[in-house]
Amino acid sequence: MSIKRLKKQVFSSILSNSSIYSQASVLKELVENSIDALIESTNGRICVEIDAKSAGLQYMVVHDNGSGISKDGRSLMCLNCTTSKLRTIDDLNQGITTCGFRGEALYFISQLSKQMQIKTRTAHDDVCEVWNVNKEGLPSAVPEKIAGPFGTTVKLQEIFSSTPVRKQFLQKHFRSQMEKIRRMIIGYSFAYRNIRFQLEVLDVSFNGHLGSVIDNMMIPSKSSSLEIAMNVLKLREKESLFELDESVDIHIPNSDDTFKVHISGVLPRMRAQDEVAASRRLKVLFVNERLLSLKLKFGRTISRGLNDLYEQAMLLKPQAWFLKLDIPPEIVDVNIEPSKDDVMIPAELILLTDVFRCLRRIIRKECTVPEEQPEDLTNFGTSNPSLDADDVELTVQTIAPVDTTSSDGKADSLFVPNNCDHTTKRVETHVSILHESSDDEASSIILSPQEELTQVRESLTSPPTSQPKPIQISLKRIPLISEMSQRTLGLVQNVLFTPSRNKDHRNDILFRESGWTSRVGIPTQLLQLGFVEILKKNGHRVSLSSLKTELNKDGIFKVEF
Ligand SMILES: Nc1ncnc2c1ncn2[C@@H]1O[C@H](COP(=O)(O)OP(=O)(O)OP(=O)(O)O)[C@@H](O)[C@H]1O
Ligand SMILES: [Mg+2]
Structure with a gap:
């Protein structure tokens, strides 16, 4: 076959496969955009709506009360390589603190959705503007002005309809997508305590009419991570879990370089009497603002390391934990995976050794079973010297x-x-x-x-x-x-x-x-x-x-x- 330039539509559908491949990955991008828009907020709200029958393939909405998209940015927001979060490569090298930075997510999402609508209003606007975005990432008509709240709402219909095989696959596995989405929302609620997260699962009819709310999960803002964990794991005994809040000084050998890593989160005690020992699986790892995949390198190392620490302490492997490592952003490379859910740190080995050492100490301290007080044994063993009490x-x-x-x-x-x-x-x-x-x-x-x-x-x-x-x-x-x-x-x-x-x-x-x-x-x-x-x-x-x-x-x- 001779070499030919691909048509734009073919090209973009292939590209979009790299980072956006499921309902959960589409939602991750939209939620992260909302989180970035709420960076300064003390009273943020993110509400996600998905349809129950396909976990968002048919209908997905993400609403936030964040900054909104400025008037001059609206015509660019769904074009490729357009972002308000990064200007030069130095911004990336010096440590980016927003979830997004590539300026491509909305562009890809507009490519793979049959209908995409963005409604937005900033603090400077009197009304909301509604954009119906076409496959080119541009408005299909003159944006409409309507009354509406501050913030941004992105509504998608019929996603992945241009890739029928994938759509069929995702439809078949919609339950696992639903579970992934649930865990993801819970994960973000641990790390972004200034935001109230809500997930509504709706009955949506074939022709797109919204029916009743089938499931509604709401995680209030300002809850402690222990409260969130107790809540989502449906635990009654606080003692099953413990909170972490430690700082570790990392020293790079043969240099004067030191930096601090802050470790926070919630770990399970995993003792016999602890409910959490048999509770559901929920593992959440954040490095700075980023939710990491436990299948990729950094996340996998942490997850396996934690298992080992528990095993060494003669405890069962932990099935539910939340861990957040705050590492100076300038030493974290976040541009590793298309999905932005892995990181690379030059001093990774040293950092992990010190972090695990700290975790080992805490786990041993927190999970040790207090020795049972022996009962009165004064008469024991006196007549038979071969037996101890x-x-x-x-x-x-x-x-x-x-x-x-x-x-x-x-x-x-x-x-x-x-x-x-x-x-x-x-x-x-x-x-x-x-x-x-x-x-x-x-x-x-x-x-x-x-x-x-x-x-x-x-x-x-x-x-x-x-x-x-x-x-x-x-x-x-x-x-x-x-x-x-x-x-x-x-x-x-x-x-x-x-x-x-x-x-x-x-x-x-x-x-x-x-x-x-x-x-x-x-x-x-x-x-x-x-x-x-x-x-x-x-x-x-x-x-x-x-x-x-x-x-x-x-x-x-x-x-x-
Ligand atoms: N919910 C939102 N609130 C405010 N601005 C938004 C929102 N969603 C998108 N934007 C604006 O649209 C721009 C493009 O979003 P998009 O997700 O495509 O790129 P990004 O977030 O900058 O980078 P990435 O591709 O890594 O996600 C963002 O830079 C931001 O300025
Ligand atoms: Mg983004």
Whole structure:
């Protein structure tokens, strides 16, 4: 094919694909324009309306009460490379503080919408002016003057109608677009506390008539980020989350250069008792005024880094967080991606090391589970020197109906944490005494520490009377396990230590997965690490590689060591 210059329409549809590719990306550009127009406002409002059936493909409106577009700028606003936010390349290099800077978004949006209308009024205008913009980015008729509020309203109809395949795809996935849009609005509300954000989902008929409001999300301005997080995550307990407000001095090695990074936001505690541990996913990262994608480099690094910090602190991966890094704009390159949602920072490695160090300290401080006060243990362990008080502080609760006979057919034994050698650390379990009652009764047995001690002592001294049954041991009552359970195993209450020694003379632990673990997705490796830690603390020589684990379809997590 010979080389030919593309027709303007073909050219612009191809170009627009680069940064504006979905309802959410169109909306992002319009909302960011509104945010930029509200930079000076203390009482800003942005209201977004989208149709429910296509998440904005058919109908999308963004209204703000910002500065409005000045009279002399209106004929340029939808042309390519026209902006009020940047004049020279130095403006960009010295650090741009507006969301937009390329002067292309409205141009692209006008290309891909069947109808685009902009209504605007500045503080100097007596009335609003309405522009119906054509594909050239120019008014299709003489702009109309009507009464209306200050600010700007952009109304789009039938977006992506010139790219039918994309439109079909986006229509099919409108629910995920709706969710993206929701999260995006929530994200902006965290960072722009001077603005009240509202998202209205409307019933719009096929011929464009507006029906009822199906969903209305409003995030008032001046709410604290903790309040916003509680609200949008539908949490009741404030303690599930904590607010961050730290400054870190970053020093560039071999130079006198230093700069400050301010870290703010809300992080989840992710302890077992925290509601947020199982709450919905909502991760928001801002660098300065910019909402970053967590799929692109900087955002991905922060997101993975946070996961690692939580994992290192023996906590579940955080599913919901809001983090804002304020970095001097002159060292942040924002012109990386067409969608303006990634940044590049020359001193990135140093900066991230210091930021993560700071976050690690805060996470450890905020998420540590306070040690449970031990109960009165003064009488414990006195008659049996091989047992420490801690070793026997356990609650025997229910009897699980599983077969506990070891593979060699012998009676099973109860694992009790202690520091004895291999032959004694597996205390022979003759605690069947506890299970002579019916299952119903047994399930309600919660013994006092004294009773437990007596029974365990009896079990140690008397011969087995019947086939022992497996016992569930409440993790909460065993301090070492409690620590692991709360940090790592989450709400899991019961561990089934089957008391068995298999053919290879290996020890088995059966851990009954409560369903909660899989719901919040505790990784198997974390469970393994948890068990290694528990076992090590109890004098076993185990490592991750010597631990064999298996999660069967009944939810039994079998650990061999
Ligand atoms: N809601 C608004 N309120 C006031 N002015 C606006 C609004 N939306 C657009 N404008 C004006 O129109 C211009 C063009 O907008 P457009 O989004 O195309 O470019 P930009 O925001 O400057 O850069 P970018 O392409 O990176 O978004 C803006 O520079 C701004 O002056
Ligand atoms: Mg813009």
